[in-house]
Amino acid sequence: MNSGLATLRAVPMFERLDATLLTRLDAITAVTHLPPGHLLCRQGEQAAHLHILLDGQVALSGIAPDGAETVLEVAQPVSHFVLAAVLTDMPYLMSARTVTRSRVLMLPAPGLRALTRTEPALALALLGAMARDYRAMVRQVRDLRLRTAAQRLGCYLLALVAEAPGNTARLRLPFDKALLASRLGCRQDSLSRAFATLREYGVETHGAAVALHNIAALQAFALPDELADLPTDPG
């Protein structure tokens, strides 16, 4: 089953491509519906598909040679993953597993690389996406090196309410606290201590429900980056 032009056009990195090119992409794209816990990519295996998440959540994790695992990101719709492995024709650096029931576009790596070589507009679109992916990873390195777990949690919560006006907001954590701890690069007991620390800055939690009573104080403590990327193409 192909995905349809409307679906592909709703993928941010493809939104500027013309109908002819989208039709060629559509011809190699399959849609899959997956249950929770399904392994989509296994770290170390040769890259087979670019994945684009349309609905659901997918955990991207790295595994050390001793078997220790860490969640590098939890992909949210609409976003892609393992683009760099597909472009370089190298093994996946991450494993990808669905957290919830998910709908995913799958573009075969050889076909996508062939189209990228012959369609300059596609190469430019992927170049913009790759550069933004890189910048997100640089931010995460900075975050791990320069912030405490409590500050990282504060920045994470602030990003979830980035659109909210005023000094208060309510939100729901998008996934459970075990996954959140791994995503933030800390153990679950550290995450509990981080939530306790943030109480001083107006953060109140009841299960997955979180209230921020003093966004200005939380910002002053967590020091989120001012540099946020907007989705743009190169040039």
Place this chain on the structure above:
Amino acid sequence: MNSGLATLRAVPMFERLDATLLTRLDAITAVTHLPPGHLLCRQGEQAAHLHILLDGQVALSGIAPDGAETVLEVAQPVSHFVLAAVLTDMPYLMSARTVTRSRVLMLPAPGLRALTRTEPALALALLGAMARDYRAMVRQVRDLRLRTAAQRLGCYLLALVAEAPGNTARLRLPFDKALLASRLGCRQDSLSRAFATLREYGVETHGAAVALHNIAALQAFALPDELADLPTDPG
């Protein structure tokens, strides 16, 4: 002063470009010679140039809003930096400062973006470079999350002697221990403890001189990744 075709052809990401395209790149490229401590890019400023380091060393650092600084990478020749900021026309996420006297190619961002839009071969070359940069950053995130400072130091030393045959090797640290500590994401006292830990695994240091007496034991402790990228273009 322009750089010359031979200089540009020696840049890994440009090595497959034809002479016509290299000539067009050369026309916008300047070579600069810089003293130690020279600030090339300031985090938060709009990207002005792609930089390619030909000789010397350049520290790439991130700075938190409270002024804390961490060295994300120490660029070695021949390598580029701030490519993602140039391609996305966004502010630099890192500051770049020469560590030693350095020779650097500078390609103005607007000119490079214009050439990228009209020259598909250049777009593909930059896409390959961007994907490899991304994978290096993913490795660093995994490293920070999954390894102790002593294991990170072990992996770093092993990478410096990656070409050495046999179970022993000698090397010189390429820069001082303050910079090395920052590059590894730890404080200087943690680096001293990490070197002390590695003595058990046959690592002997005298200033910048390091002897590895038992590479197999060091590998078994530090668990370096088996997944190493080779320089390839997409497809």
